[in-house]
Amino acid sequence: MTKRVIFHDLVTLEQASEVLYKFAKPLGEEEVDISQAYGRVLARDVVAPVDVPPFDRSTVDGYAVVAESTYGASELTPVDLKLVGRVDAGGWPEGEVRGGEAYEVATGAPLPRGANAVVMVEYTQERGGVVRIFRSAAPGENVMSAGSDISAGEVVLRRCARLTAREVGVLAALGIRRVPVVKRPRVGIISTGNELEPPGSELGPGKLYDVNSYSLAAAVAEAGGVPVLYGIVRDEEASYREAITRALSETDVVLISGGTSAGVADLTYRVLGELGDVLFHGVMVRPGKPTLAATVGGKVVVGLPGYPSSALMIFHTVVRPFLLRLQCLEPAPPATYRARLAYGVEGAKGRRALYPVVLIARAGGYRAYPLYAESGAISVLARADGYIVIPENVEFMTEGEEVDVFLFEKYKPAELYFIGSHDPHLDAVLAKRNVKTVYVGSMGGLMALRRGEADIAGTHMLDTETGIYNVPFVQRLGIKNAVVIGLYKREQGLIVQRGNPKGVRGVEDLLREDVVYVNRPRGTGTRxxxxxxxxxxxxxxxxxxxxxxxxxRGYTYEVRTHTAVAAAVAQGRADVGLGVRYAAELYGLDFIPVGWEEYDLVARREALDKALEIVEEALRELPRGYQRYEMSGRIKWEG
Known part of the structure; x- marks a missing residue:
């Protein structure tokens, strides 16, 4: 029986990076055609073989002259010069220019011998072989002299420079066709796990689609590497060892996702320990503790966590800088924004915590809205703008505390921030706009509006004392400078499998021993x-x-959205859940009506016009399970 691996001597993120940096030696150079040079890294300094431009050239359409012949020229006292020739761009002038003469030149054309300036055609008049000049020219005016841009022998581009459109333009101007570049690291990617299936296949019970092969391949490409996918390897030692050996023989670096934790089925630690030397196993960070690295035959192998968000976070913080150094690039620290926490978050008790956040732009600064998710969730990284770091020795960070937000990519503020209850129909409307959506339930949305993070909150909370939806909660929370807008009624009901095999008729059937329920979180209107x-x-x-x-049974089993309720029922993980009819029909399930509820928007006054536009669009065409009511599109309350 395989022994369980125990983590010893965890390293910090900095230590993990430093260990990998020791093996970050450039992989040599190759030549590529200039048409393929964009994004590559120069392997050697580029010394200009020619002057740019290679001859004195005119920067305008006009007349090449001896500048001194034009002195004193004006509208009142023009100077007449004899026209002695013409030359276009790409041609070469015959003869020369002396005092009292002019030579017609096109933009980019070479200057004839003797000329030291060009008068723009707008300040001239040609008639009968004579050019009348109405403005004097200074020596060198409208002339780009040979080598004034780049001189032959000048070092114009340095080694280790990443080639963008600007640098590629310089290479073309120098006539360089073959460009010496650093070899891009070929990165083998292996996903492990008996539960994985490739995208496009049909999922069986207990199976999941392979996310990491493709997300890591994209991350490798973004870092300048060449991803090589080796597919899914099952938890069986012979095939596992064979896949690693093959990847090592064909690539420069190998990434393995999964199989790195302390489970008895995990093979990465043991196999890499037999094939080479384990550099570290375990990092003091959450998510990503089971990360390991090893060398086999001088090549680095990194074992990443199997959970997609954990794997990408570790890639971003540890692997990406290593790949950049392999390409002679110094990793730049991520762009950071100073922000205040929207609400308190817990640390990781002795480990550094990396917490994804939405960065919300406000007049008084930025707010960092933490996105809580299990490490297995991938959508959280798609919605996040960046992450905050909670140090190892911090147990809790409080609401309003200042933090650094480390961005995943360039930050673009959203037009609106919608935080609140999930609604499938409204979600489709919001997707057409530059709106950042965070679904945290009705009460979570109202709290975000009160704190100032949300522009609009979606809510459907019934006050049992008054029988009124939403308005009493806004009033009790003391939300100021806000407006409640009636949106529509939604039909809520029990979502059950097609044909209702358990014979569920109402909430009383949830007490049956043979019925499993799927619930929505506390703070949601559905709950x-x-x-x-x-x-x-x-x-x-x-x-x-x-x-x-x-x-x-299942009362404590909570999912985030109405569609997640329907998915749980459709997949047989639950027999029944409460949700909107739209979600049931989306999954082809049966629906037992419970009643209609009012789903409204609560908006800051500053966002009222845009909120009304959203309401108008949402009401334009309602799917089944939705209906207008007397306050649809109207303001129900102002505060």
Whole structure:
């Protein structure tokens, strides 16, 4: 039986990077055609073989002259010069220019011998072989002399420079066709796990699509490397060893995702330990603790966590800088913004925590809105603008505390920030705009609006005391400078499998032992609606609400969106969940109506016009399970 691997002597992120840097030697050079040079890195200094331009040339259409012949020329006292020739761009002048003479030249054309200036055609008049000059010219005016841009023998580009459009233009101007560049590292990518299937295949029970092969390949390409995919390797030692050996023989660096933690089925640590030398196993960071690195035959192998978000975070912080150094590039620190935390977050108890955040631009500065997600979630990185770092010795960072946000890429503020309850129809409307969406439930959205992070919050909270939706909660939270806009009613109901095989008729069936429920998180309007129904049921049965919910299998099983509820039912992980009809029909499930609820938008006054535009678009064509009500498109409350 394989022994469980235990992590010893965890290293810091800095130590992990330094270990890899020791092996970051450029991989040699090659020549590429200039048409393929963009994005590559120069392997040698480029010394100009010619002058640029290679001859004195005119920068305008006009007349080449001896400047001294034009002195004193003006509108009132023009100077007449004899026209002695013409030359176009690409031609070569015959003869020369002396005092009292002019030579017609086109933009880019070479200057004839003797000329030292060009008078723009706008200040001349030609008639009968005579050019009348209405403005004097200074020596060198409108002339680019040979070598004035680049002189022959000058070092124009330095080794290790990344070639952009500007540098490629310089190379072309010098007549260089073959460009010496640093070899790009070929990076082998292996995904491990019996649960993985390639995208495009049909998922069986317990299976997941292989995310890491493709996300890491894109990350390698962004870092200038050449990704080589070796597909999925099952948790079986012979095939595992064969895949690693093949990748090592064909590439310069190997990335393996999965198989690095302390589980008994994990093979990476053991196999790499037998093939070469393990450099470290375990990093004091969350996510990404099980990261390891080894050398086999002088080549670096990095074992990344299997969870997609963990794998990408470690790639971004450790592997990418290593790949850049292999290409003679010094890793630049990520751009940072100083921001204040939207709400408090916990540290990782002795490990450094990397926390994805949305960066929200506000008049008084920036807010960092943490996106909580399990390390297996990939969508959080797609929605995040960057991440914050919580040091190892910090247990908790409080709301309003200043933090550095390290950006994943160039930051572009959103037009609007929508935080609140998820609605499938509204989500499709928002996707057409430059709107950053964060789905945290109705109450989470209202709190974000009160703190100032949200421009618009979506909410559907029923106040049991007044029977009114949404407005009482906005008032109780003391949200100022805001407007509640009626949007539409949504039909909520129990989502069950096609044909309703469990015979579910209402919430009372959730108490059955053979029924598994899937719930929405606390603070969502759907959860509140369910709890209202359950409270009434508990009263009828003469029991407490707490005792009743303990009897429901899956009451504590929570998912983030209505479509996630439908997915859980469709895949058989649950028998029933409460959600909107739209989600049930999206997954081809049956729907048992519970009632209609009012889903509204709460907007800051500054965002009112844009919020009304969104409301108008959302109401234009409503799918089944949605309907207008008397306040649709109207302001229900102003504060």
């Amino acid at each position: 509140a609606l369910l709890d209202i129904q359950l409270a009434k049921l508990a009263e009828r049965l003469g029991t407490s609400f707490e005792e009743l919910t303990r009897r429901i």
